[in-house]
Amino acid sequence: MLENTLVLLKPDAVKRSISGEIIARFERRGLTVAAMKLMQVSQEQAKKHYDEHREKPFFGELVDFITSSPVVAMVIRGESAVKMVRSMMGATNPLDSAPGTIRGDYATEMSKNVIHGSDSPASAEREMNIFFTKDEIF
Numbered sequence: 001m002l003e004n005t006l007v008l009l010k011p012d013a014v015k016r017s018i019s020g021e022i023i024a025r026f027e028r029r030g031l032t033v034a035a036m037k038l039m040q041v042s043q044e045q046a047k048k049h050y051d052e053h054r055e056k057p058f059f060g061e062l063v064d065f066i067t068s069s070p071v072v073a074m075v076i077r078g079e080s081a082v083k084m085v086r087s088m089m090g091a092t093n094p095l096d097s098a099p100g101t102i103r104g105d106y107a108t109e110m111s112k113n114v115i116h117g118s119d120s121p122a123s124a125e126r127e128m129n130i131f132f133t134k135d136e137i138f
């Protein structure tokens with residue numbers, strides 16, 4: 001099924017100037033960019049985005065990191081885009097992410113793991129609304 005998914009290239013990715021390489025991977029695979037912007041995430045957006053982790057000990061760290069400098073926010077579209085992007089990202093912990101995946105190729109730390117992708121179509125819908133207005137999604 002044709003799906004949209006929310007992708008964030010986190011502050012570490014933007015700082016390291018690897019955004020283009022990561023976007024190219026999605027495009028090469030056949031996924032398309034339906035929305036994209038460089039943006040400073042607000043505290044409010046960050047807290048909403050990470051709501052499911054609110055009780056976790058690392059919640060503050062997550063919010064601090066994602067708001068520390070600009071991110072590239074994107075809506076990526078394609079057949080089963082949610083699952084496809086997750087598999088291209090690799091495991092959350094870079095120690096477990098296979099070479100060839102984005103985290104397996106670019107990340108070494110759990111907290112600075114380069115990229116976020118929605119974990120389900122329902123999360124994608126919720127998260128897209130945090131970062132984009134309807135008319136920014138093409």
Ligand code: CMP
Pocket residue numbers: 053058062092110111112113115116117
């Ligand atoms: P992401 O999938 O973008 O959203 C939740 C994030 O929490 C995840 O990426 C990791 O960066 C982070 N995370 C998960 N578990 C831990 C942990 N034990 N310590 C620090 N960060 C974590």
